[in-house]
Amino acid sequence: MPGGPGLRLVRPADGEDAEVQAVAEASVRLAVEVLAGTRPAHQLALVAVPGVCREIAAQLGPRARGGRVxxxxxxxxxxxxxxxxxxxxxxxxxxxxxxxALALRLEHARGRWRCTALETTAP
Known part of the structure; x- marks a missing residue:
């Protein structure tokens, strides 16, 4: 458009977005393993705040042992x-x-990213 604003390329700040993507991927992987029963629920505390951990543990309830996961x-x-x-x-x-689907919110505080909310359609 002559005389109008042009398009400009916006680049991520020096590796910040790469760090966030890596943390998001690791958090998703850990959360889905807990939901699937291949990882103990208490390990979600590695990436999530206590409230998220309690909510997920309550939704999972006691898991039956045996059978193939x-x-x-x-x-x-x-x-x-x-x-x-x-x-x-x-x-x-x-x-x-x-x-x-899995959605989560990560917040940066005290030098690290933590999952502060998690929603999923998984059982």
Whole structure:
């Protein structure tokens, strides 16, 4: 458009977005393994605040031992930063042979990223 604003390329700040994407992918992978039963729920505390851990543990309830647990699979993960210390991630995952969505909010505080909210369609 002559005389109008042109398009400009916006580049991520020196590796910040790569760090957020790596943290988001690791958090998604850990959360889906807990949901699938291939990882103990208490290990979610590595990436999530206590409230998220309690909520997930309550949803899982006691798990029956025995039988074969099919490892989950992360199909794709995307993240964005709506604010400097906030990231949101979405993922498509396969749990028990079915495709589900997973969304989480990450917040940066005290030098590390933590999952402060998690929603999923997985059982």
């Amino acid at each position: 099919v490892p989950p699979k992360v199909l794709s993960t995307r993240s964005q930063r709506p604010a400097p210390d906030v990231a949101e991630a979405v993922a498509l995952v396969v749990v028990a042979g079915r495709v589900h």
